Amino acid sequence: MRLLFIHSDHLEFEVTEEIGDLAEHEGVPLDGRMEDCAVTFITVESADADDPDAVVTNAATEIRDVTGQLQTSRVVLYPYAHLSDDLAPPDVAKAVMQALEADIGTDHEVLRAPFGWYKAFEVRCKGHPLSELSRHVSGHDEEEEAPESTADREPSEWHIMTPDGELHDAVGAKSDVSDDMQAFIGDEVEDVQASPGEEPPHLAIMRDKELVGYDDMSDAGNLRWYPRGKLVRDCLMDWVDDLIVDYGGMPVETPIMYDLGVRAIDEHAGKFGERQYRFESGDRRMMLRFAACFGQFSIMHDMYITENDLPLRIYEMSTYSFRREQRGEVVGLKRQRAFTMPDMHTATRDMDQAREELERQAKLSLSTADDLGVNYEPAIRMTRQFFDENEAWVQELVADFDKPSLIEVLPTRHHYWSAKVDFAVIDSLGRPMENPTVQIDVESAERFGIEYHAGEETYHPPILHYSPSGSIERVTGAILETAAKQEIPRFPTWLSPTQVRFVPVRPDLHGEACEVMADQLEEADIRADIDDRDESVGKRIAGAETDWVPYYIVVGDREVEGDTLGVNIRAEDDELEMTLDALIEHLEEELDAFPRRSRYLPMHLSEHPQFV
RNA sequence: GCCUAGGUAGCUUAGCGGUAAAGCGCGUCCUUGGUAAGGACGAGAGCCCGGGUUCAAAUCCCGGCCUAGGCUCCA
Known part of the structure; x- marks a missing residue:
């Protein structure tokens, strides 16, 4: 929601003409005047539709803040579609205006102009420094994300599980695990900051060896690859493609941009807030994909899938995926805004098959560490419920990895996955880089209408998300960081x-x-x-x-x-x-x-x- | 996005109110080489961008952009 405040000597308006069939006729005056007031022009935006109540609450807080500063208790709420080009549906906007009036009305004198009319108005701005203010309010920041943020979540339980199936306290087990796992525990569990203030060595290497660089003519986190780096990158991509095809993944290529007018896309995208590239194309609102999920789910949605097709593995080297990460989080080869992620989605029959596939895929990733010349430390993360129901299977998994594994048990499910395995490379400063990951997704099949047929029945398959290597950029970074630790630094x-x-x-x-x-x-x-x-x-x-x-x-x-x-x-x-x-x-x-x-x-x- | 530090030649950096420096790289010449860097000379700089202070700004101040670190974040 966008708000424009004008501290005014007066505001006066009258309706002139109805706009389509949107016009509000009841509960609001069709003309009016208010003296010495905070005029608030309001644009309700599309994202506000996700949680109108939160937006109203946040907007009311902003309005009270402003009226407090202006020392006035009179407020005009004026629907004004021209502060944004990304509008909410009219019925939502209308409801938000009404709810806002009800909220502010409890301690202010409110004049609300009707929605859905062309109106003539006159306003006189007082002209002092605070008399014109604009604010941007969303449903997420204050109301939704903050309480959901990790800080307010119930903390996870942390363990180390050894290949014999024994569960140990994570911090207590530190003396018995590798240096890399100790660093991993330090970072994840104890909140230790490794080598504070130091710049990761791969940054200097990627420039000195003419591998990768930044481009001032692009956005932050969009890299350019020189021939030497491009060769490394292409070889890595070939290698992952071969690995996955050999495993049984079926390569596809899907669009990089999606129409936010499609409900499933908008819903799914809405969950990720501001972290996307969005743009207008003609009269459509589009977004750039942040992974290959959309395109592959879309393929699965349109397919006629039978039980015999499962597990169905659709794979793509997503050049590129885009995430508009916060500026301070974008670093060299560790995190970008445009990156290449090998991404496979596997539709499975049931949780038994999902677990079986997860185990095979995780093992496949772990087995490639030697090819890349890196060391992986495993982490298995799951909900309390999943762990209680599957402890024996987790033991089998760790025995299979044959490495002590970090176990995170989350009291409740915060994400789309119920269980997740990831492998971290510890960089030369002792900080983890999460690379391969495989997750069991229990939500998406339903959201995207993905079904398989077994006899007369249809079912939503549990779907695995799998990145066999992690992003190509991050793999390159991990190889350079590993090189920086070697006495004779080198590539395989x-x-x-x-x-x-x-x-x-x-x-x-x-x-x-x-x-x-x-x-x-x-x-x-x-x-x-x-x-x-x-x-x-x-x-x-x-x-x-x-x-x-x-x-x-x-x-x-x-x-x-x-x-x-x-x-x-x-x-x-x-x-x-x-x-x-x-x-x-x-x-x-x-x-x-x-x-x-x-x-x-x-x-x-x-x-x-x-x-x- | 917030906080801190930085942005000077193609690259890495020094200079920090008064004529812009070095190493590497580049060019020319000499050297015609045997397992980690031969020598000489030369070219190369809107000192990130925009404002301000000053007789005078790369240098001080303000804003912006970029880079790194830290916070937050990582679906």
């Missing part, structure tokens, strides 16, 4: 923009030999380049080190004339004599399970432009 070889680099001692004499070998590597789908810049050998080796090239080879007369190469293995800080074929064989083995992409930058470093 399959993600390295350059996998093998040749350093010709004399580019004019040894460059050609390098090219022949680089071509041979590329034929085997290995990314190779040649540092042919006119720089000293020492400097170019330093370059291979700072570019985190996993394998690099100095090529001079000895190599050109001999059979073997001195291959520097960066991760091991070691040099091994081997033939090119042996190197290719070694890399084939190392890269076997991973996506292969060609170089994004020219083979010769002398041709690389500077992006940063």
